Structure formats: C-alpha cells, structure tokens
Amino acid sequence: MMKYLIFSLFMLMGTMVFIAACSKDDDSTCTESTWYEDADGDGLGNPDVSQDACDQPNGYVSNSDDPDDTSNSGTTLHNAFAEFDADNYTIYLDGNEVVLESNGLPNHTSPYWSAGHPLDVEPTVTSYAQMAPGNIDDFNGSYTLRVPANPVKASNASSTGLGPIGMAISGSMIYNDEEGPNVPIDNALPSLDYTAAHTGPQSYHYHLETKAWSNDDENLIGIISDGFFLYGRKCNSTGTYPTDLDASGGHTSTTQHTTVAEYHYHIQNELYLNQYYILFPGNYQGTPNAIQ
Ligand SMILES: [Zn+2]
Ligand SMILES: [Zn+2]
Structure with missing residues (x-):
C-alpha cells in the first residue's frame, strides 16, 4: 500500500x-x-x-x-435582404456585419442600356438628345458595402456626400440630391430616365423615386450606407404616409419585413420642383460606411 x-x-x-x-x-x-x-x-x-x-x-x-x-437572433440576416436582386448581389453575414457586394447593374429596363441589350427601351421621360453620356453596360461596376447587422443611430447626424450613399434592391446605387459639389440635381433632371436614374462618372444611379418598382407605395427601395433601410413614401405600419418622420425621413415602426419596431427611412412625401420626390436628401442618422 x-x-x-x-x-x-x-x-x-x-x-x-x-x-x-x-x-x-x-x-x-x-x-x-x-x-x-x-x-x-x-x-x-x-x-x-x-x-x-x-x-x-x-x-x-x-x-x-x-x-x-x-x-443568436442578434445576427441573422434581416428579412429585407431577400428583396435584393439575387443575380446582381451577393449578401452574407461576416460576424456581426452584413456584407453587400453588387455589380452595379439594374435588374430593369432603361434607355441607358446599350442598343440591342434585352433590357434596352426607348426613352420616354427623357430623350436621346438629353441623356447623359455612357451606357449602363459600359461600366464595369463592383461595389462593396459593410454595415452592422444591427445598426444604431449615431449621437450626431452627418451629411451625405457625392457618389453612392446607398444601394438599391435592383443592383444599382442610390445618390443624394446633388449632381456635383454643391450643385443641385436640377440641371441634370432632363437626363433622368423614367425611374429617375442616369449614368454618371461612376455608373448608373438613382436620385429620385424609383418608379421602376416604387410609385407612391411602401416598397423597399434599398439600404443607406449607415445600415438603415429606405422605403417608399408610405409605411407598412399604417398603410399610409407616416406623420412622425424626422429631418432625414426616418422613424421607428414595424415594416413588412419585421414585427419588431426598428428605425428606417422613407422617401419623403414632399414635392421637389412640383413633380419629383428625392430619394434621400439626408442626413445620415446612423454612422455611414464607405461604398467602394
Ligand atoms: Zn447623377
Ligand atoms: Zn415606416
């Protein structure tokens, strides 16, 4: 022993x-x-x-x-991402961030497609003489945006800049209400096609209400680079125009994509130059991320 x-x-x-x-x-x-x-x-x-x-x-x-x-409910992919065009986007979770990769191409018709392209149509609200130079398919676009899976409002709002400020569900980019540094979109309006988009130095993009898939309704437009979604002029929570929007067109309520109230933006139901609705005049209420 x-x-x-x-x-x-x-x-x-x-x-x-x-x-x-x-x-x-x-x-x-x-x-x-x-x-x-x-x-x-x-x-x-x-x-x-x-x-x-x-x-x-x-x-x-x-x-x-x-x-x-x-x-792990904190980081599942938000239901709204299912509406982003599956051919033009790759969207996935990376830890607590969502990564959106787009080829920049729209999934709908436009006179800005090159002649012979299946989605090419005759101009209606613009004309060949007024259109901006460059076809959609001239641009070899590639855009990536990383946003928090659960974005929060920043302590201070910040202004948007030139270039892409958000990504539309079609595949193309969302711009603000300027066409150059401190140059309002006004002079470029005749070049916009029926869905308020035209080509520019960095490819096809939208400035105003995107009639190709939203016209005075609650449809999802896309995502702003601070991670908050942008919807049409009406809100699913009430079925009509929201009356509690902040200066950026945002408020907190349910949407068709969530039963939990969350912050999101709307196209504001305020006429611009008597006939247009600006997609997102700003400011960002969250923290913007680069679209590159
Ligand atoms: Zn533009
Ligand atoms: Zn709403």
Whole structure:
C-alpha cells in the first residue's frame, strides 16, 4: 500500500513538472490575448466567460459584445435582404456585419442600356438628345458595402456626400440630391430616365423615386450606407404616409419585413420642383460606411 502511494506521488510530481515545462514554453513563444465564449455562434462573445490563450480557442471570439449569449437572433440576416436582386448581389453575414457586394447593374429596363441589350427601351421621360453620356453596360461596376447587422443611430447626424450613399434592391446605387459639389440635381433632371436614374462618372444611379418598382407605395427601395433601410413614401405600419418622420425621413415602426419596431427611412412625401420626390436628401442618422 505504502509502495503504491509513493509511486502515485512520484507520478503526480512528474506530471506537474511536465505541465510547468509546457506552460513555460508557451509563455516564451506567444502573446496571450483574452477570448470570450460565443455559445450561440453569432460572432459575439459573452463578457462573463473568457479565457486567455495564444490561439483562438474553439467556440471563442475576440469581442465581448453579446449581452445574451443564449440566442443568436442578434445576427441573422434581416428579412429585407431577400428583396435584393439575387443575380446582381451577393449578401452574407461576416460576424456581426452584413456584407453587400453588387455589380452595379439594374435588374430593369432603361434607355441607358446599350442598343440591342434585352433590357434596352426607348426613352420616354427623357430623350436621346438629353441623356447623359455612357451606357449602363459600359461600366464595369463592383461595389462593396459593410454595415452592422444591427445598426444604431449615431449621437450626431452627418451629411451625405457625392457618389453612392446607398444601394438599391435592383443592383444599382442610390445618390443624394446633388449632381456635383454643391450643385443641385436640377440641371441634370432632363437626363433622368423614367425611374429617375442616369449614368454618371461612376455608373448608373438613382436620385429620385424609383418608379421602376416604387410609385407612391411602401416598397423597399434599398439600404443607406449607415445600415438603415429606405422605403417608399408610405409605411407598412399604417398603410399610409407616416406623420412622425424626422429631418432625414426616418422613424421607428414595424415594416413588412419585421414585427419588431426598428428605425428606417422613407422617401419623403414632399414635392421637389412640383413633380419629383428625392430619394434621400439626408442626413445620415446612423454612422455611414464607405461604398467602394
Ligand atoms: Zn447623377
Ligand atoms: Zn415606416
């Protein structure tokens, strides 16, 4: 019996020496960082369960952003993304961000397609003489936008700039109400096609209500680069024009895509030059992300 105890003690000491040697070796070859458990697999870590290690342990992530690590409802792809054209977009979750990749092409007819293209049509509200130079298919577009899966309003609103400020469900880009630095869209209006788009230095884009798929209704227009969705002039929550919009055309309510009230923008039901509805005159109420 005594012999057995001494043998066990010997083995135990040997094991301890072995463990000490191992961890000493680890310390000298790497820098440990803190990892947080991600039990629900949503890419967000539990601040209350962590371990220090050199390499990322299985089931652990580097952030501690998950106040509820029992359900991954925080980062499922929003229902509204199902309306984005599947041929022109690749949309996927990357941790707690949504990545949208577009080829910039619209999924509808326009006189801005080159002659012979299946979606090419005769101009109606514009004319060949008034149209901007360049066909849709002259541009080899490629646009990427990363937005938080659950965007929040910023403490301060910020103004939009030139170039793409959002992505429309068709595949093409959303611009604001300017055609150049401090140049309102007014002079370029005759070049807009029936869905208020034209070509420009960076491809085909929309400035005004997109009649190809939204005309005085609650349809989804697209997503603004701060991650909030843009809808038509009416709201699904009431079936009519919202009366509680902020300066950016935003408010918080349910939509056809969610039963939980969330912040979103609308095309404001205010006439511009007596006949137009600007898509998004701004400002961003969230934090804008680059479309590049
Ligand atoms: Zn333009
Ligand atoms: Zn609404």
